Amino acid sequence: MPSVLSHAVAALGIGPCFYRPGVPNRVWLAGAVCSMFPDIDVVGFRFGIHYGDFWGHRGFTHSLAFAALLAGTLLVLAFPTGVPNLSRLTLWLYLFLATASHGVLDAMTDGGLGVAFLAPFHNTRYFFPWTPIRVSPIGISRFFSARGLAVVRSELLWVWVPALVLVAVVWFAQSRIRSQATTPP
Ligand SMILES: [Zn+2]
Numbered sequence: 001m002p003s004v005l006s007h008a009v010a011a012l013g014i015g016p017c018f019y020r021p022g023v024p025n026r027v028w029l030a031g032a033v034c035s036m037f038p039d040i041d042v043v044g045f046r047f048g049i050h051y052g053d054f055w056g057h058r059g060f061t062h063s064l065a066f067a068a069l070l071a072g073t074l075l076v077l078a079f080p081t082g083v084p085n086l087s088r089l090t091l092w093l094y095l096f097l098a099t100a101s102h103g104v105l106d107a108m109t110d111g112g113l114g115v116a117f118l119a120p121f122h123n124t125r126y127f128f129p130w131t132p133i134r135v136s137p138i139g140i141s142r143f144f145s146a147r148g149l150a151v152v153r154s155e156l157l158w159v160w161v162p163a164l165v166l167v168a169v170v171w172f173a174q175s176r177i178r179s180q181a182t183t184p185p
Pocket of ligand 1: 038102106
């Protein structure tokens with residue numbers, strides 16, 4: 001995995017594509033939580049579940065089907081009456097993409113097993129052909145090491161910078177659209 005913070009940054013990077021004035025901040029918070037949630041599967045190591053199993057690390061919780069389920073569950077439990085200025089389908093789509101972005105980033109790392117994108121239908125593990133992100137050690141103590149530094153550097157370059165650029169571009173485009181809409185002909 002890239003470190004959990006980088007997953008959250010990716011979700012916040014997607015956020016501006018869905019931004020409308022008046023949408024409450026808890027929507028973006030939910031997106032950040034969704035983006036980190038799939039790594040709940042590391043708990044399975046304690047119970048003897050193997051990495052390559054269905055419930056193993058980067059297994060079902062990293063699949064597209066799980067992303068759809070988690071987004072749907074949050075929609076019902078956390079946003080039962082919806083949110084202002086965002087349709088329920090759009091809100092679901094944001095939460096789905098935030099969750100799915102986790103597997104996408106994991107599939108761009110250079111270690112571990114691939115991601116079971118198609119679980120529960122196929123348990124095949126996939127990587128993208130391009131894997132520029134250094135895989136993050138599991139566990140905080142091992143993270144603070146020379147290898148940890150290399151991980152942070154690759155995540156800044158391949159996750160944080162693209163997310164910030166995406167945020168800047170979308171904000172700029174939206175503010176131009178708004179100013180054109182308010183400028184009299
Ligand atoms: Zn992961």
